[in-house]
Amino acid sequence: MAVSHGVFHPKITVLSGEDCHLMVGSGNLTFGGWGGNFELVEHLHPSFAAGAFSDAAQFFERLASEPSVRHGAGRQCQDIAEDLRTAARGQSNSGAIRLIHSLDAGLSEQIVAYADELGGATRMMVAAPYWDEGQAVSQLAGRLGLESVSAHVHPGGSARGTVASWPASPSVSIEPVCIDFAKTDVRPLHAKAFEVLCKRGRLLISGSANATGAALGAGGNVEASVLRIQRERLVGWTLHPSTAPEDGRPDWEDDTDPTNRHGVLRAVLEGDELTGQVLTPRMSGRVLAWQMTSNGPEPLGAVDLDERGCFTLAAPGLELAAWNAGRLVLRLVDGSGRVAEGFISIEAATAIVRRAGLMAPRLLSLIAGTETPADV
Structure with a gap:
């Protein structure tokens, strides 16, 4: 894949045969992505996530003809889209699990719209290995009406990259925390997750998007994430107070850095x-x-x-x-x-x-x- 702006960043696997499975997450096809890093992946089936399958079909249809993405695999993208639509056909769709991507609009814009449907946001927690100076998350928090954001500090540190692992100059308060289910993991963080508590429910977003403007804004990277809409859930992940990393500056090559490569x-x-x-x-x-x-x-x-x-x-x-x-x-x-x-x-x-x-x-x-x- 070659894109005119940013990078092509989704991590999507479709297993299609007599049955169909869809996996969307943070892991690349590397040793780190397949176990060496701390990653998140959503394993979806049309029996409970037909809406996400339809969304994924639309993503591959867009990808087949999207002028900003060069790949030459339009027919294959159409074939995958048809497999996904066939798998979702006849299945009930509660709308509680969706796939969102950046070919239609920036992810921040979509997150804000879904939060508004749940009465507005009351808390946001971000877990990501890569951040910009803090502008992207600050802008998202502002649009959600929040003055502070909780950010996960991973015990194993973050996967090294060419961008910062902690926001240096955000315009909102960043509260360092550690998510309860990750508090003993010593692998480098490469997972990307956003939890938004709302007045009438909760949003969980996980996939490829980091806490950067290129990932969350419009016209940047191509990204894809699963969005879970929990309308009855008013309690979020358990967060423990933590301490911000001493050095969140860029370290070495990220997997998206094209320098010195074929x-x-x-x-x-x-x-x-x-x-x-x-x-x-x-x-x-x-x-x-x-x-x-x-x-x-x-x-x-x-x-x-x-x-x-x-x-x-x-x-x-x-x-x-x-x-x-x-x-x-x-x-x-x-x-x-x-x-x-x-x-x-x-x-x-x-x-x-x-x-x-x-x-x-x-x-x-x-x-x-x-x-x-x-x-x-």
Whole structure:
């Protein structure tokens, strides 16, 4: 994904087959995100969260054609949206669990609107590893009519990043607290959660959004979070008094920092033809293509990129190699030495997965020659 403003920051997983599950949270596809950090994830099912499934379908439909996001996977986004809509069809929808995202409006604006529906806010607690100087949360608090905000101080500290882990100059009072259920966790905080107590209920927001203007405001990052609306709940999380961190300044690379990294491309292999697009950096003209293997790079020849970074490359025999290797990585290098890399999606394998459903892993094992007796 490449975006015209900010970063593409959602962390969404859709598991679709005979049943459908939706997971929205804070964890990236890294060792930290899958256990090394303290993360939050909402695991949703249409039996109790049909509204969130419909919202997620709308998000993927928007993503398919959103001009500010470059990805070349419009058809796949539409397919995911259809799976989500199908899963939600016929299910009861209480409206208590929603998915909110920033493609329609800033998250702050949406949080304020939902709080107003519950009679207005009386308290807000924020847990986030990354903050700006405090402006974003101060502005949100002001719109909610609050003069102070509680902020979680995590026992294990915050995941290191290129932005601050504590607000340096907020315009509202920041009260350091520790959430009861996290008080003994020693992993670095990477979870993002906002609790807003209201006169007639409570809002819980968790997902990808940090306590920054880029995450909460309009026109910044692309973000996605789950919103729980609890109309009968008047008591919030148990908060213990704490002490603000001694040093909340930026430390080292965040997972969204693009400095000194390879660019990103997407590529699809259909038969003997490889098509794709360089998403970042912007590249055009003649480049050299390489297939990255366990034995080192294998040359695929020169290829021409158009002004949008799109390309088509003849690749006879590559599909057969893919079944044996299990994965394919493509590298493009331009004349100035800039590099873009990405996985190659195999169209035939994608079709098998969608059509065969639960049988797909066995069929793919048979094709690759790695089947076991249980697959036959």
